[in-house]
Amino acid sequence: MVAQTISMNYHTTRVLPEPDIFIHTSDGTRIPTHAAILASVSPVLENFIDRPRKHRSSERIIQIHGVPTDAVTAFVGFLYSTRCTEEEMDKYGMHLLALSHVYLVPQLKQRCIKGLTQRLTTENVVDVLQLARLCDAPDLHLRCMKLLTNHFKAVEKTEGWKFLVKHDPWLELDILRFMDEHETRKKKSRRHREEQGLYTxxxxxxxxxxxxxxxxxxxxxxxxxxxxxxxxxxxxxxxxxxxxxxxxxxxxxxxxxxxxxxxxxxxxxxxxxxxxxxxxxxxxxxxxxxxxxxxxxxxxxxxxxxxxxxxxxxxxxxxxxxxxxxxxxxxxxxxxxxxxxxxxxxxxxx
Incomplete structure (x- = not known):
């Protein structure tokens, strides 16, 4: 596979020097970047950059595989500008959340959590729930659980739920336990309101x-x-x-x-x-x-x-x-x- 180097619009007013490090994606695309900027935003990328090279003359490369190239491009763009468009969030919100968690970029992580919360549906809630659990996003996890509880009959018909039942019974058990506890809390709350109404x-x-x-x-x-x-x-x-x-x-x-x-x-x-x-x-x-x-x-x-x-x-x-x-x-x-x-x-x- 021949590597293809793309040109980047960094969305910044700063005058940047020539790129000194390249990010390689799954399809072989090379994204030119600047080591100083990557290191200043992500401690994980900083560790990659500071590793000693076998040959001083060799090109510095960071591999980011497992996500689409456009998602990596949006990720790099955020590292430079701290901005993420609504279109990018629509298309790559889940990928960006995973990247922000892996590379410890808290600003992007919060932006993704907010964006995915606003975009939760019965169709994607199971996938987002699994990702929220892996990426340590408790607020997003709770919102997913609540949506699942309130619209369980609709979620139960989705392919995501059917896949989860076959391959992740522990998560299924957690969801069912949450739903049971939620119903118990609702009954207690209803009983408490009735009692308070009587006392009033x-x-x-x-x-x-x-x-x-x-x-x-x-x-x-x-x-x-x-x-x-x-x-x-x-x-x-x-x-x-x-x-x-x-x-x-x-x-x-x-x-x-x-x-x-x-x-x-x-x-x-x-x-x-x-x-x-x-x-x-x-x-x-x-x-x-x-x-x-x-x-x-x-x-x-x-x-x-x-x-x-x-x-x-x-x-x-x-x-x-x-x-x-x-x-x-x-x-x-x-x-x-x-x-x-x-x-x-x-x-x-x-």
Whole structure:
């Protein structure tokens, strides 16, 4: 094979001397380069250049095989200009990533990782995943795993996946394990969101209960506060209307004393939860708050720890909900909740 020397456009404004070292590619092409520039960019190429030659007069050569000549040309062009075109990334992104890893060119490696991440498809994801593992590119590896997990049915039909199943069962096992762990994390996250949603609702119910018992609302309020006779439901809390209905039922239910009413039991639990959250039992207007707190001091049961844990989670949900509000609204709610208005612990039912 006769070596063919190509002319290079180095994309640089510097005046360069005559090339003093050649890169040979798989098809015999010779790419003229400059040893000083190669050595300054890549420590691996620097080691090649610094090796002693058998004959001082012999031509200095670096062999780069296994990738297309145009990919090597793009690689050399980056060493001179630190630039890589979108067209080069489209055609040779995977080859350039391999070269950047082998020859320790971190700038090009990051450029390739970003470029390949943007170009991931169900067709190429298996090949890119294998390369990312070999080239120590954890970010790209993770993106490939996520795409595989989210579009596994489409990836499963590709030739890349079929080849992987036949020739790399360990990687297949890693992928399937990742998918299983991903599904487990999703279930845990979903369960956590549902629990947080419940705690947030309970937190709002506690605020709503204090609002009804202290300020009075559309249907229910303390004796010394005029109840607002409005046709529209309370706009302060979404749970207010339902809670007022529950309070009205609790006050008049005949089955409550026998413990056979589920609605009354729910109201009783809300009163009890409030007593664990409340820090102003002496001045609190919520019914049974003082009684529950005295009972807590006298009787330390196993249920007490569970209620305390629930109260902490509800309080935490309130803080998180408050932090997610705009600052002006958060300041207003803080100001309103800090008002201490002592009064009686009874309701006026209409």
């Amino acid at each position: 609702e309970l937190s709002e119910a506690m605020e709503c209960l204090e609002h009804i018992c202290t300020e009075g609302c559309t249907d229910v309020g303390p004796y010394d506060v005029e109840v607002k006779r409005e046709r529209r439901p309370c706009g302060k809390f979404s749970t207010c209307q339902g809670l007022q209905v529950l309070i009205r039922h609790f006050a008049t239910c005949q089955r409550r004393m026998k413990g056979g009413c589920l609605r009354c039991k729910r109201m009783w639990q809300l009163f009890r939860l409030h007593s664990y959250v409340c820090h102003h039992a002496d001045s609190c207007k919520v019914p049974l708050c003082r009684q529950f707190q005295l009972r807590m001091q006298q009787e330390k049961s196993k249920d007490d720890q569970r209620w305390k844990l629930l109260a902490r989670k509800v309080a935490s949900a309130k803080v998180m909900s408050s932090l997610s509000l705009p600052k002006r609204k958060r300041d207003e709610e803080t100001r309103v909740s800090s008002i201490n208005n002592p009064g009686i612990r009874s309701f006026k039912l209409l």
